[in-house]
Amino acid sequence: MQLAVWTYEGPPHVGAMRVATAMEGLHYVLHAPQGDTYADLLFTMIERRHRRPPVTYTTFQARDLGGDTAELLKAAALDAVARFRPQALLVGASCTAELIQDDPGGLARTLGLPVPVVPIELPSYQRKENWGAAETLYRLVRAFAQPRSTPRGDRPTCNILGPTALGFRHRDDLVEIRGLLARLGVDVNVVAPLGATPADLARLGEADFNVVLYPETAGVAAEWLARTFDQKATTVVPIGVGATRDFIAEVAGLASIDARPILAAETSRLPWYSRSVDSNYLTGKRVFVFGDATHAIAAARVAAKELAFEVVGLGTYSREQARDVRAAARDLGLEALISDDYLAVEAAIAAAQPELVLGTQMERHIAKKLGIPCAVISAPVHVQDFPARHSPQMGFEGANVLFDTWVHPLMMGLEEHLLRMFRDDFEFHDEAGASHLGAAPAPVPVPVAVEAVRWAQDAESELRKIPFFVRGKARRNTEAFAAERGLATITLETLYDAKAHFAR
Amino acid sequence: MTLAAASPASPGAAGCGEPAVAKERGQREVFCGLTGIVWLHRKIQDAFFLVVGSRTCAHLLQSAAGVMIFAEPRFATAIIEERDLAGLADANEALEQIVGTLLARRPDIRMLFLVGSCPSEVIKLDLAEAARRLTRRHLPQVRVLHYSGSGIETTFTEGEDACLAALVPELPAARDDAPALMVVGALAEVVEDQFRRLFAAMGIGPVGFLPPRLSTDLPAVGPGTRFLMAQPFLAGTARALEARGARLVPAPFPLGAEGTTLWLRAAADDWGVTPRAFHEATAFGEQRARRALSARRERLHGLRVGFFPDSQLEVPLARFLARELGMVPTEIGTPYLHRDHMAPEVALLPPGTRIVEGQHVENQLDRFRAERPDLTVCGLGLANPLEAEGLATKWSIELVFSPIQGYEQAGDLAELFVRPLARRARLEV
Numbered sequence: 001m002q003l004a005v006w007t008y009e010g011p012p013h014v015g016a017m018r019v020a021t022a023m024e025g026l027h028y029v030l031h032a033p034q035g036d037t038y039a040d041l042l043f044t045m046i047e048r049r050h051r052r053p054p055v056t057y058t059t060f061q062a063r064d065l066g067g068d069t070a071e072l073l074k075a076a077a078l079d080a081v082a083r084f085r086p087q088a089l090l091v092g093a094s095c096t097a098e099l100i101q102d103d104p105g106g107l108a109r110t111l112g113l114p115v116p117v118v119p120i121e122l123p124s125y126q127r128k129e130n131w132g133a134a135e136t137l138y139r140l141v142r143a144f145a146q147p148r149s150t151p152r153g154d155r156p157t158c159n160i161l162g163p164t165a166l167g168f169r170h171r172d173d174l175v176e177i178r179g180l181l182a183r184l185g186v187d188v189n190v191v192a193p194l195g196a197t198p199a200d201l202a203r204l205g206e207a208d209f210n211v212v213l214y215p216e217t218a219g220v221a222a223e224w225l226a227r228t229f230d231q232k233a234t235t236v237v238p239i240g241v242g243a244t245r246d247f248i249a250e251v252a253g254l255a256s257i258d259a260r261p262i263l264a265a266e267t268s269r270l271p272w273y274s275r276s277v278d279s280n281y282l283t284g285k286r287v288f289v290f291g292d293a294t295h296a297i298a299a300a301r302v303a304a305k306e307l308a309f310e311v312v313g314l315g316t317y318s319r320e321q322a323r324d325v326r327a328a329a330r331d332l333g334l335e336a337l338i339s340d341d342y343l344a345v346e347a348a349i350a351a352a353q354p355e356l357v358l359g360t361q362m363e364r365h366i367a368k369k370l371g372i373p374c375a376v377i378s379a380p381v382h383v384q385d386f387p388a389r390h391s392p393q394m395g396f397e398g399a400n401v402l403f404d405t406w407v408h409p410l411m412m413g414l415e416e417h418l419l420r421m422f423r424d425d426f427e428f429h430d431e432a433g434a435s436h437l438g439a440a441p442a443p444v445p446v447p448v449a450v451e452a453v454r455w456a457q458d459a460e461s462e463l464r465k466i467p468f469f470v471r472g473k474a475r476r477n478t479e480a481f482a483a484e485r486g487l488a489t490i491t492l493e494t495l496y497d498a499k500a501h502f503a504r
Numbered sequence: 505m506t507l508a509a510a511s512p513a514s515p516g517a518a519g520c521g522e523p524a525v526a527k528e529r530g531q532r533e534v535f536c537g538l539t540g541i542v543w544l545h546r547k548i549q550d551a552f553f554l555v556v557g558s559r560t561c562a563h564l565l566q567s568a569a570g571v572m573i574f575a576e577p578r579f580a581t582a583i584i585e586e587r588d589l590a591g592l593a594d595a596n597e598a599l600e601q602i603v604g605t606l607l608a609r610r611p612d613i614r615m616l617f618l619v620g621s622c623p624s625e626v627i628k629l630d631l632a633e634a635a636r637r638l639t640r641r642h643l644p645q646v647r648v649l650h651y652s653g654s655g656i657e658t659t660f661t662e663g664e665d666a667c668l669a670a671l672v673p674e675l676p677a678a679r680d681d682a683p684a685l686m687v688v689g690a691l692a693e694v695v696e697d698q699f700r701r702l703f704a705a706m707g708i709g710p711v712g713f714l715p716p717r718l719s720t721d722l723p724a725v726g727p728g729t730r731f732l733m734a735q736p737f738l739a740g741t742a743r744a745l746e747a748r749g750a751r752l753v754p755a756p757f758p759l760g761a762e763g764t765t766l767w768l769r770a771a772a773d774d775w776g777v778t779p780r781a782f783h784e785a786t787a788f789g790e791q792r793a794r795r796a797l798s799a800r801r802e803r804l805h806g807l808r809v810g811f812f813p814d815s816q817l818e819v820p821l822a823r824f825l826a827r828e829l830g831m832v833p834t835e836i837g838t839p840y841l842h843r844d845h846m847a848p849e850v851a852l853l854p855p856g857t858r859i860v861e862g863q864h865v866e867n868q869l870d871r872f873r874a875e876r877p878d879l880t881v882c883g884l885g886l887a888n889p890l891e892a893e894g895l896a897t898k899w900s901i902e903l904v905f906s907p908i909q910g911y912e913q914a915g916d917l918a919e920l921f922v923r924p925l926a927r928r929a930r931l932e933v
Contacts, residue, residue, distance in 0.1 A: 001556075001582045001583060001584060001585060001588055001595065001598040001599060001602055002582070002583045002585060003580055003581075003582055003583075003602050003605065003606065004559075004562045004580060004581050004582075004583050005562075005573065005577070005579075005580045005581075006566065006573060007559060007562045007563055007566060009559075010559065010560070010563040011558065011559040011560040011563060013560075014560075014563065033536070033622040033654070033655040033656045034532050034534060034536060034655040034656065034659065035534065035535055035536025035537075035538070035564070035622070035654075035655025035659075036536075036560065036655065037531075037532070037533045037534065037885055038535055038536075038539075038564045038567055038568065038885075039563075039567075040533070040885030041567065041883070041884040041885045042567060044884060044885055044886075044887070044888045044889060045884050045888065048888060049888065049889070050888065050889060050892035051889050051892070052885065052886065052889045056531060057531050057532075058531070059530075059531050059532045060656065061655075061656050061657070062625070062654075062656040062657045064656075065626075065656065076531070079530075079866070083866060094560060095558040095559070095560045095622075095623055096558070096560075096622035096623050096626055096655075096656070099589075099623060099626045099627060100626060123586075124558060124559065124560070125558065125584060125585055125586045125588075125589060126585075126586050128559065362574075365574040462694070462697070465693060465694040465697070466694075492701075493788070496789075496792060496911075496912050497792065499796070499912060499915070500792040500793070500795045500796040500912075500915060501795075503795075503796040503799065503800075503915040503919070
């Protein structure tokens with residue numbers, strides 16, 4: 001058993017949901033107890049999706065455990081196909097259903113459904129969310145992808161693999177990479193899983209090569225495509241200026257085109273911003289980096305080579321990609337932290353004493369607790385990191401976003417620090433006034449002692465029970481209410497009379 | 505899995521005393537009982553809730569608790585791993601070790617709940633035995649109790665019921681048969697204090713609250729104890745209290761001006777409080793509540809409201825919205841309807857109101873799409889998708905986390921239903 005308050009990743013069936021929700025024309029029948037539908041709200045609330053995820057849960061309860069849970073699964077599968085008319089059905093179990101051993105995939109196959117059934121086995125007690133997403137995409141690709149049936153055309157083509165639902169900035173990264181590939185003269189054949197149908201997956205073989213944006217979710221599928229259809233895949237994740245240039249060179253190599261014109265033409269503002277004298281103070285800032293492997297490795301490179309920070313810690317919760325992170329850490333003279341225990345991460349951050357933390361939602365809170373500036377670079381993230389504005393991490397625009405996002409908390413931290421430092425300085429203290437105008441500080445008027453309304457003890461303590469963010473308003477309203485009525489003392493009754501009054 | 509006979513109540517009935525309750529089975533879009541931990545741990549300030557479950561359970565708590573997860577909350581999950589499934593002896597040992605670590609790190613904890621989950625129930629991990637063993641080891645500092653918050657056994661607020669029912673055997677026995685009142689169900693502290701003052705003004709006492717704010721302040725129970733339910737989802741707790749000799753005072757639930765008065769009056773009548781003393785204690789509060797409601801009534805009067813099942817608060821809320829704000833309930837979904845406890849509420853519903861117990865979420869969505877109520881009360885998994893289809897929604901979980909009971913909160917409760925409609929009226933994009 002492992003004690004956990006925070007978890008960096010959900011269970012593997014949530015990864016399968018991320019793939020199913022990203023796609024069109026696919027429905028997921030999930031053998032799961034009542035309550036597992038909580039995962040729907042990750043998609044409807046955090047990512048603000050317009051539609052419910054395409055998932056039917058069997059919602060078995062204790063009284064069903066006697067033996068008809070298999071029947072529930074069959075009924076749910078039949079219902080889902082009749083109602084949603086998907087091109088294909090994904091069938092699997094959540095952690096509890098794994099224990100009751102109904103074999104959802106096998107059961108669904110006996111139903112003679114008019115659509116293909118793809119069973120997925122996700123070991124919930126060993127693996128986690130990203131593994132579940134990768135395995136699901138791999139199973140789907142295996143089930144549907146066909147070899148190339150048309151001859152290679154004049155223009156090079158590729159697939160883009162990896163973007164999912166609930167992916168950190170996947171939506172905008174895809175826009176950037178599509179633009180970049182178009183300017184390179186490379187056509188996009190299929191993007192998967194985001195926006196793809198099972199029929200689209202069948203066409204994967206038509207492309208010349210694959211662009212892997214997120215190895216966590218697409219690595220396994222890309223390896224299978226390389227083995228089976230001889231499609232090579234990109235290995236560089238284009239986050240940061242240097243990595244984007246390397247990515248362009250890699251794509252040009254795979255597409256047999258000349259990268260020089262586009263490398264000469266494409267620019268980011270990051271290099272100039274980083275060279276401008278204003279950024280001098282960033283030199284050698286100590287930064288701690290933690291996240292999924294892809295984003296942590298990319299962030300470490302940007303931090304060290306494009307912003308001239310000193311990386312003092314690098315780690316990931318992605319055990320599957322631990323080797324890559326260890327290698328990246330070694331290059332920086334560090335030992336990687338591979339852990340999904342936030343307490344270990346907190347201890348490492350406290351020990352490294354960084355001036356900036358780049359991490360997930362969890363590190364944001366650790367940093368807040370320790371009083372260190374922080375920026376978010378990786379999932380898991382909360383609703384504010386699925387922004388309305390265009391904010392990719394990848395490509396040249398992504399580099400601009402990284403510069404702004406990472407430098408902003410440092411500026412804020414610096415501003416706050418300066419204000420605090422000078423608060424008691426003779427020139428900056430509260431009563432000093434605007435000295436550069438040569439005017440003598442105006443004497444601060446002593447407030448005339450007004451007959452203040454008195455708060456009775458019980459009313460005062462009742463007021464303290466009101467949440468702090470509305471307490472000020474409640475106090476003002478009540479005092480105004482009392483003053484209007486000439487009351488000298490605010491009692492409990494006055495407090496609630498005022499509340500009812502202002503409710504009108 | 506079909507909806508059986510959702511026929512309206514017999515026409516001409518004064519209320520739906522004989523309600524048209526349809527039962528439905530199918531996919532349920534609801535939380536499991538583990539979610540109750542999120543508010544229970546705030547309420548019992550020296551208790552810790554340790555879920556014995558899977559990564560899914562931890563993920564659920566994290567999703568339900570939102571930002572609270574970062575405030576050193578007094579709950580956690582012991583995540584079952586592959587090696588624990590191999591043999592039960594190991595799982596027990598591992599659990600003991602985790603509890604040891606936990607209690608060493610949090611010496612302020614006086615009560616520990618081992619909370620069962622679907623996985624722990626299915627592998628038949630004996631948490632009752634584990635709790636007994638751990639109690640022996642950690643008494644007198646810490647008492648270890650257990651209950652199940654699993655999805656296979658509990659829906660959302662039923663987790664609180666299971667927790668409180670587990671507390672009942674721990675309540676001290678009353679020293680005599682003298683009358684005492686117990687208010688059952690977790691309430692916000694501000695609401696609890698208001699009720700305390702109202703009972704004191706009527707001369708009712710002693711009054712105990714279950715759950716208490718500290719596990720060391722458990723109210724006594726005995727044949728003199730009569731209890732008033734402040735929440736509708738406490739069937740198991742009520743049964744356990746009755747088994748210890750306490751007597752239920754039937755009442756509608758204290759939502760709105762009318763609901764609060766009826767709830768208080770049930771206690772007052774049972775206690776023999778004179779009508780005059782009752783009036784003196786409650787008249788001002790009730791008037792204030794009615795004043796606060798009147799402005800909202802203009803916004804809501806005549807609008808149709810439908811409920812998806814969530815917390816068992818749906819029937820009392822529909823009663824409040826119908827009688828005090830003039831709304832028209834269409835379908836009232838509820839995960840479970842306790843016929844006796846809900847009888848005073850059902851009697852107050854407008855005739856023809858349709859109650860659906862259980863859920864087949866797809867069929868229910870079809871009915872709501874056809875009926876298009878002016879306001880749909882539902883969970884967060886459904887709210888945005890329904891908004892995108894043009895239906896105005898009020899997300900239901902807020903009704904469990906906000907102080908809504910009693911006179912002084914009646915206006916706030918109405919406001920929760922006004923706001924989504926007011927927002928839609930304001931938006932021009």
